[in-house]
Amino acid sequence: MDKDEHIYQDEIIKISEKVINDGYVCNRCLGRQFVNLWGNIGNEERGRRIKNILRDYYKIDHISNVCWICGGFLDDLDEWVRRCIDISKDYEYDTFLVGTHISGLLHETEEYLWEKTGARYTESIKAEINREIGKRIEKVTGKNVDFVKPDILFLIDIPLDKVTIKVKPVYIYGRYKKYVRDIPQTKWPCRACGGVGCYVCNYTGKKYLESVEELIGKHALKSFLGEFTKFHGAGREDIDVRMLGNGRPFVLEIINPKKRFLDLTQIENDINKYEKDKIEVSNIRFADKEEISYLKSLKVDKIYKCDVTFDRILDKKDIIKAIGSMNGVILKQRTPTRVLHRRKDLIRERRVNWIKLVDYTGDSAVLEISCEGGTYVKELITGDYGRTIPNLSDLLDVTATVKTLDVISFK
Template sequence: MRVCKQCLSLIGKGELAEGECEACCNAFSRVEEFASMISSRLSEYEFETFNTGSRVWGSLRALQELLSLKGIDYDIKGKFNAELSRAISSKTGKIRSVNPDVTVIFDLETFDFEIEVRPVYIYGRYIKRVRNISQTRWVCGYCRGKGCEKCNFTGRKYGTSVEELISVPAVGMFLAMDAKLHGAGREDVDARMLGSGRPFVLEILGPKRRYVPLDELERVINTYAGGKVRVFDLEYADSARVREVKMERHRKRYRAKIIFETEVERKELLKALEQLRGEIRQRTPKRVLHRRADRLRIRRVFETELLFHSGKIAVVEIEAEAGLYIKELVSGDDGRTEPSLSSILGVKGKVEKLDVIEVMD
């Protein structure tokens, strides 16, 4: 086999090639050429660190397997990655890192390459001031996003979402492909998120820019959202913050406007609210059974307070453990939540309006 110097050092035997290497097809001799092409593409991106990887398949993989049968470990990837990284670093002035901003994946069979960009993560809090906006994009269940009469050919169940109102400006400013919102829990579509706001991490995918002034980003997002949503306390974060936000079990304080079937006495209502404090056994609500497993949850109500009462109408505040469904805490959900305000009073009630007024740290 006729091989180049680099392949000869890996294989350990063969005739040194003056022309084309039969092992790597002269990939090693073209490293500077490849690095120039890659560096040109990388100039489109804002980055400080990079790494390289390579892909082996087809005839090169077959050669590796053949040599392996002869007891030879032809590790072309490791050596080629080191050579390519050296050349890219020399041309760009950037350093190689195990946790890079960008990763170049080179195909040793076709001599093509692709660039993978590490997402940018931004932590913050959002307030949702209007109802009937979902937290994340909600695809129409009838057409699966294609567009139909049910969704007015938008492909979405709701006109917009918190995710879209935050993501669209961020994608524009970071010259990114897309963005994904990770929230610390979620409020119902018809509930507002007020008070101190809900913690979130925005994962910005495929960004060409990595560093945007966050005060400017906050201003642009809030202007674009037009008062429907507001973000604040933005800061750069990392992927670990996503896990923290998703896993944290925040207590929450809610304000609910309740309508009862018949008038209730204030004294009885106060007594029922007091009895509601403590352990709640709650099966998955019927309204979400189509998308969530039917299981029993045990949660706690910590505080209840009556803010207003007149006949059939009451406004109450409830502080509860994460994961408690407040609408069913009031209605009982046909016995799936016990105890409930309705079961304690002996009068059916339902939440007409619901606000999350604090997500507690």
């Protein structure tokens, strides 16, 4: 043994003395005070070797007693492993992580110990429990620990004697088209009862019986055996506006899914078979949580098709002149009166790229409008009592009304 190691051994004995002064300690609790000693041999083996050194040094033995630090807990980890595996038996997963909540008393014991020993080489008992249980679950199940995005998080609560799990949601990306009006994008609870069910909503709890979210979600929930869904659209169209063209991107989040590794083609086919009169989905694939904020931040141009009626007969060339003057214009849109109850009253600036006259009958016209994401298109036609400037009604000096509106392209 060279000189440095000898000094180190003195240090080991000095610190160990302080640990065992208060009574018996298990191998793990002793080994844990010297985590980097002798390389990657584990705290159990490390503690055993240290005890051998102590035996030689003092000619004493510490046997058959309860560890004053962990109370014997670390000798009893297999029961927790069994409980983790049992609680997750109905769930599909590849990766997991273990987290532990320890009692205040154990915290204090550890701090008391560190104060005595100086804690120069130690790691926390939590870290040891998480790692040891993780290693054993890996061994039994063949799954892997993932520190970043585990499919399942096991939460071991020692004081409450409880194991719970947190299951990572499944995220599905796709594009949807909506072929009918009067279906909202997301679930819409009854305002009178807040979703509980009352006479206003005929005890359904809903203001609208169906939504794009539910039409897609019910098939996903059935396949993934999830609890409920959250729907994240790249913006939303008004309830009476159809979504056509290439469809609007969305991410569907399935909460607490029991299944995780499914063929999405089947789900896409089911939706398009059973809901084909109302919606259609495409480009379905698995997604990540991060894509939601990306979708929300998207400000893409859209093209609308708009049926407009006028309260008097107009000249075609006047319409062409008026819409021509709006090409490239920056609209100033004060929050529309129809959404004032839920949105802040402020002025937004949005660009109109171009407007085309597609059809014309005298007191009605069909327009195609290309504009920046977030434009209030109905108000661009009606003017909303002068809150949107410029607007088609003012330019033509008529009352223009939007009969129907469809999104026909979402870049």
